[in-house]
Amino acid sequence: MPIKQITVFLENKCGRLSSVAGLIGDEGINIRAFSVADTTDFGILRLIVNDPQRAYEALRREDYTVRMTEVVAVQIPDHPGGLAEVLTLMQEAGINIEYLYAFVAKLSGDALAVFRVENVRVAEQLMLGKGLKVLSGEEVYNL
Amino acid sequence: MGYWNEECECMPPERLRSLQEKLLRNTVSRVYQEVPFYRHSFQKIGLKPEDIQTLDDLGKLPFTTKDDLRDNYPYGLFAVPLSEVIRLHASSGTTGKPTVVGYSRHDISVWAEVMARALTCCGASHDSKIQNAYGYGLFTGGLGVHYGAELIGASVIPVSGGHTKRQIMIMKDFRSTILTCTPSYALHLAEVMEELGVSKEDLSLEGGLFGAEPWSLGLRGQIEARLGIKALDIYGISEVLGPGVAVECPAKEGLHIWGDHFLAEIVDPESGEQLPPGSYGELVITTLTKEALPMIRYRTRDITRILPDGPCSCGRTHPKIDRCQGRTDDMLVIRGVNVFPSQIEEVLFRISHTEPFYLIIVERRGTLDELEVWVEVSDLVFSDEIRKLETLERRIRQEIEVVLGISVRVKLVEPKTIERYEGKAKRIIDRRNL
CATH class of the missing domain: 3.30.70.260 (ACT domain)
Structure with missing residues (x-):
């Protein structure tokens, strides 16, 4: 079975990455792997976590653009x-x-x-x- | 779908024209007698009321502008004593003094009549529950719709603007059938509904009248799909009356401007010359029945065109104007090119799934104007692959460039970055010091 990856859209603005990491941490979700890809204007953060569904919902609640990919x-x-x-x-x-x-x-x-x-x-x-x-x-x- | 006042709305064009000419002669002679401002402006160009006999003479009359209203603040253009004025409204007055508009008892009844015609166009009847989310107060939107709805005998819910969650609860629990508000607020309602998990099937909405700001066909499609309604455009301007001056009929092929109360012309915003039907320009309106504040050739600053004559499939015979394309004040001149926010909005809709939240930023670097468009990334178009997002950005840029003919920078931004207003949406930030 493929695993679920969470992808988050981030503007290249100070503090965006840390607020996502903070949100995930506050939910008690553990990050297993991550990568950041970026362009001049924006970046995308890809995460493998221990509870993808909960991470997805938490990010949606905070109005992040999120996508779940296999x-x-x-x-x-x-x-x-x-x-x-x-x-x-x-x-x-x-x-x-x-x-x-x-x-x-x-x-x-x-x-x-x-x-x-x-x-x-x-x-x-x-x-x-x-x-x-x-x-x-x-x-x-x-x- | 029926009419509110079939005899008037479907009057034979010849009869409408002779009625208009009679009313125009009355209005011109009345303003000449009662309003010193008009008397002086006529005398300055050697114009006598008798010079205006037919509609072809309209172009001889001088224009009236918002500045004229400001210069005669608050009551200088009124044509009746204040004892006959039963209502006063005022515009927001973002640039100095507000403009004050007054209504006689007859004016209020005419307003209710044209609003009743408009509401009937979108399916309202005495059985309807009309949720009126236009602001109540000095703004003409709220009370304008209210009186028309009451005249029909519908149940009006005077919820006014704002308190979005409460609006949605009321819409659901009161089983509102008609919604009236600005188009951008209708979309905001749809968004918040989705967040709250309220689906359109939970509502009883059937139709809506949306106006007070220009909106694209794409936005109409979104509102219709997401709220499950028929959405019609309503036009109004407080200096002339308020909402209800013109309304889109169910045929959705333009807005009927009620010819028994208003005359419409299109002029070149720069030269002021009359333009033929079909050409885009500034809408100019002359009131035919207003008592308290008659308006002679009022420059609305709204950009539209008069649609060619011809019978409308809805049966109404009154002249039609197109949907407003923007305001002459919203028109940005960038490197000599006229740019309207609505042009950019159309592109964003065409590129499917792109949420219509955008902001246009104009800056001057050195001597060159730079145009930047911020577009919020929705979940629908978001991808975990940079390549796809870059393709999206490029496609938006290329299509805007094709439409405008000038280069533009597109920036994808996070959702809710662009401020939502519960009234009119702000689409432009002009940082040039012109």
Whole structure:
């Protein structure tokens, strides 16, 4: 099962990122992974949290523009060339990556990365077919 | 859908014209006798009341402007003694003294009559429950609608503007069938309803009359879809009467301006020359029946056009004006190009799903005017991919540039960044010191 990512629209204004982080923290929600992408005017914050639905609702309540997207969490062997091996396998399976970012935490010695791909569910099957270690929502949220 | 006053509303055009000419002659001779301001302005150009015989003579009359009302503050243009005035309203007066308008008992009854015609256009009858969310007070909106609604015999809910959550509760519990307010407030109501989890199916609304500010067809579509109603445009200006001067009929092909009470012309805002039907320009109105404050060729500063003559499918015979495109004062001249907020609004709607919350900012860098448009990002168009947001930004920019013919910067901003007003929406910040 793909995992849920929360995306928040942020203007490039002082304090916007910290107010989102503060809001999530006040709700007692724990951030598992995050990335920020930015342009001159605006940025988007992508979050993997332990309770996506509650984070989504809390942000909506505060009038943020929020979107919930499905992404895939994949285990990456923690040794030189580990990421390259995973990417090669994905390329062979014809999976097109929109963006990816890494987790802070590790799982049984392996690194973890979030992949945003087209057609998440198909991609996930292809990855499993290639022997990649794909994590379920439960595994990720309970890290 | 019926008429309020079929005999008047569907009067044969020839009869309407001869009525107008008779009323115009009366008005001109009355203002000449009763109002020193008009007498002097006629004498200055050597015009005698007898010179005005037919509608073709209208162009000979001098214009009246908002400044004339200010210069004669408060009662200088009244044509009846104050003992005959039963109501006074005033404009907001954002730039100095307000302008004061007065009504005789007959004026109030004419106002109720034209508002009754307007409300009937949007489906009101004595069975309707009309939630009137126009402000009550010195502003003409609230009481103007109120008297028309009472004349019809509808149940008026004089809720006035503001207190949005309470408005929604009343709309739901009182089962209001008609809503009257500014279009931007109607959209605000729809937004707050969605936040509160109130759906249009929870309401009994059927129609609405929205006016007091220009609004686009896109905004109409939004209001109709989100409130589940038929939304019609109503035009009015307090110096001439208030709401009800003109109203859109169910055919939605223009607004009938009630020819038995008002004469409409379109003039070039710069030169003041009369423009032929079909050309956009400034709407100029002459009152035909006003007693307390008759107006001769009043410059409304509203930009519209007179639609070509011809029978309207609704059966009404009164002349039609188009929806207002903006105000001559809202018109921004940017690098020599005339820009109206409504043009930008139309683009934002065309790019589907974009919420109509936007702000136009004009600045002068060096000698060059720069136009920036802030657009709020709604959940509908938001994406987790930068590429898609940049594409959206670019598309808005390109389409605005095509429409205006000048370059523009588009900035996506967070929801609720742009201030919501419960009355008229503020769409422009002009930071140039012109």
